[in-house]
Each structure stands twice: as structure tokens, then as C-alpha cells.
Amino acid sequence: MSGDEINPAAVAQAVEDVQGDDRWMSQHTRFVQECKDAEPEVLFIGDSMVQLMQQYEIWRELFSPLHALNFGIGGDTTCNVLWRLQNGELDNIRPMVTVVWVGTNNHEHSAEQVAGGILAIAQLLTSRLPKTKVVVLGLLARGDGPNPLREKNAAVNGFLRSWLPRLGQAQFLDVGAGFVHSDGTISTRDMFDFLHLTAAGYRAIAKPLSDLLLQILDETPEEKRASLV
Amino acid sequence: MSSGDSNPAATPTPCVDIQGDGRWMSLHNHFVSNSKDKEPDVLFVGDSLVQLLHQFEVWRELFSPLHALNFGVGGDETQHVLWRLSNGELAHISPKVVVLWVGTHNHGHTAEQICGGIMAIVQLIKDKLPKAYTLVLGVLPRGKMPNPLRERNAQVNKLVKDAVSSLPHASLLNVDPGFVHSDGSISHQDLYDFLHLTPQGYQAVCQPLHAHLKGLLEKQAEN
DSSP, rough: OOSOOOOGGSSSSOOOSSSOOOOOHHHHHHHHHHHHHOOOOEEEEEEEEHOOOHTSIIIIIIIIIGTEEEEEEETOHHHHHHHHHTTTTTTTTTOSSEEEETTOOOTTOOOHHHHHHHHHHHHHHHHSTOOEEEEEEEEOOOOSSSSSHHHHHOOOHHHHHHGGGTTEEEEEEOHHHHHHHHTTOOOOOTBSSSSSSHHHHHHHHHHHHHHHHHHHHHSOOHHHHHOOO | OOOGGGGGGGGGGOOOOOOSSSSHHHHHHHHHHHHGGGOEEEEEEESSSHHHHTTSSSIIIGGGGGTEEHHHHHHTTHHHHHHHHHHOOOOOOOOOOEEEOOOOOOOTOOHHHHHHHHHHHHHHHHHOOOTTTTEEEEOOOOSSOOHHHHHHHHHHHHHHHHOOOOOOHHHOOOOOOOBOOTOOOOOOOTTTTSSSSHHHHHHHHHHHHHHHHHHHHHHHHHO
């Protein structure tokens, strides 16, 4: 990607209140407040894929015990996540791992731009929290049958696979295996609207993710944990 | 309310696929074909508040035993639900009760227009399922603090309540258990994004709803 052009997917941008009840800002404000009170070891940030996970039992089973905070907001793009991270959602916390899951809502941007936006988020995290590991989750397939958004999301994942290893602290985790059946369809048993995960869908992705998180947390020795605070 | 042409909220309108994966139409087709071998006593239809209900334990606890089907689609406005019900989602089933919960996403429409949209759906259900009872659920308050959408939603509920008062086959049920606290705030423990219900929020809404539904079903059985 040319260094001269600005990537619109990497430009921080707040969500404007067009509906009239200011919910996006209310959610952001609540997260900033949570940073003052909590001492998370794991931070999840992203869009509705992150946000909805906290409403299912699986969160309480696998991620609450890891002292995880959930800063997901439905509809968010990479731009919105960047803005939130730059405007208070990283203040006063020192998570050992940050899980990033965003990009499927970046409808105005190309796959390369979206990947660039996600990379910018990973770069921001490693610069603000130098000792933190960043786990970027791959974008899932979406839609009932094959469609351009599946190709786009797969292309985003392709870029991330090659770019992320260049950031020493960041890694890519693909949790999308198994959702697309041999006939090209996705089942509503996994994604109730062919985009958002059901309890069963989350259970399938939570296992590899929690295994990786436990591995990372175990690798961080006690002395190092203390110095992160 | 006059004919559908003058009220966009009461004019059957499919969702146009702007994102590129055709999910809205896929879901509609899924509901139509899914209904072919089911015999539900209760049909839930509406927007994301209906759709998300299907994902949590509370559905299996309270509504599966009532033989309920869920045709909720996130983001749907009244005119979208009207289109779906006019284009096959009622073609293969004869539920005794239809639970309708829609209106909060009708951005750009007035409370009167939204009421008109809801009443158009009530009329459509009556035309297609003459023996069914329609239970309209009141639109919930939203946003962390007081705001114009709360006022709009409250006005919709008031107008709908008046409009159904003379109808033997429909009524409005207020399912807000008191989400707005004395300081005007709504808690994220009830509405996680100040719009959508948490499992805890659903329990508070659904317990009285379930009791009311059981009463309606018993009454329908007697008739």
C-alpha cells in the first residue's frame, strides 16, 4: 500500500448520533469509566461480534474468569474502534492481551483498506501497551450462500496473515473454520441472521480463542505480570 | 390512518440489499420455507428485539413449550414486517396468537406514521388469519438518558393502545417492567447498548408476557 495515500479505514472517527438517543457515545463513556474501576488482564475490543459474546453464557464460563473486559459496540468499523482507543478506552488499564475483532462493517472500504485499518489498531495497541500481546481474530464468512462480502472478508484475512507477524507482539487467529458447509451455505444454527453468532456459534469459536489466551497468560511469568501494573 | 400510499411506514417495502450479502431476503426465504412443516400456536414477528429473544435460554424455557415460531429480523421497520407477512410468511401457518413487536427502528417516521404501520400489520394479520389474536407489545424506552426517541416510542404506544381499544382481535401489552430509573437513566444490565435486551432484561419482560400469552391461548381454546 502506498505510504502517500491516507487509508480512510485507518482514520479515527466517532459515530455521529443520527438516531437521536446518543447510544454510541453513552456506551463509549461507560467503557472509559470501566477503565477507571477495573484491572483487566484481557481486553476485547471490536464490533457486535465482540459485544454480543458477553450476552451469552460462554462469556461467563470462559472469559470472565480471565478478568476480561468487553468493549464491543455493534456496527463499529475500524475507524470507530481507533477513535475509542485514542479517546479513553485504554486509559489506566494494562491488559496482558487485547483481542481485536472488527472489520466486517467497513462497507465503504476495500479489503486492503480494512486490513490496513486493523493493522493500525494493532499498532496503536502495541505502542500504548508495549508489553501487551495483540490477538486479531479473522473476519468470519457471512451471508446464506457465496457472495462478494465473503470474498472480501477472506481477502482481509489474507492481508492480515502476512502483515501481522511483522508486528512482533501481534498474531492472527482464524476462528472461521467449519461455518461454511460443503454446499456453500451457512446455517442459522451457527449464525442466526447469517452474520451474528448463536450460542452454538460462539461456543465453536470460543474454545480455540480461550486456549490461546490461556497459553499467552501462562507464558507471562508472575514477575512480568506485576511489572505490567 | 388513510391508505398505505400516504404513509411510508404502512406501505409494504422489502429491504434493499446495500451491503452485498442478501441476508434480509435470505432470512425471509428461510422463514417462509421453515414454516411449511411447522404448526405453531404462537408466532412472534418483528425486529431485533424479537430476533434476539430466540437466542437466549428464556425462549426455550417460556416460549418453545407454547409451540412458538420466531420471525424476527434485526433492523426491521413496520413496512418491512408488512412486506414479509404479505409475501409468504403467513402462507403456511395458522397460529392462534401473533405477537408483534416492531416500531423502534422506524427512524424518520412520526409516531402517527409508526402507529399507522403497526395498525396496517394488525389489519393484514386479520385478513390472512381471521381467527388469530394479535398481541402488540409496547415499544420499549431506549437511550441511557431521556431523549426524543423515548418520547416518540411512548407516543406510539399511546396511539396504538387507542387504536386497538375497539378491536376484539387485538390489544397492546406494555412489557416495560420499569427499565427507566428515578434519575431517568436506563441500565446496561437491562439494555446492554441502551436498546437491546440482556438475558436479564428479557426475563423481566418475558415472565409477564408469558403469563399473558398463556391466558390468551386458553381463551382461544375455549372459543
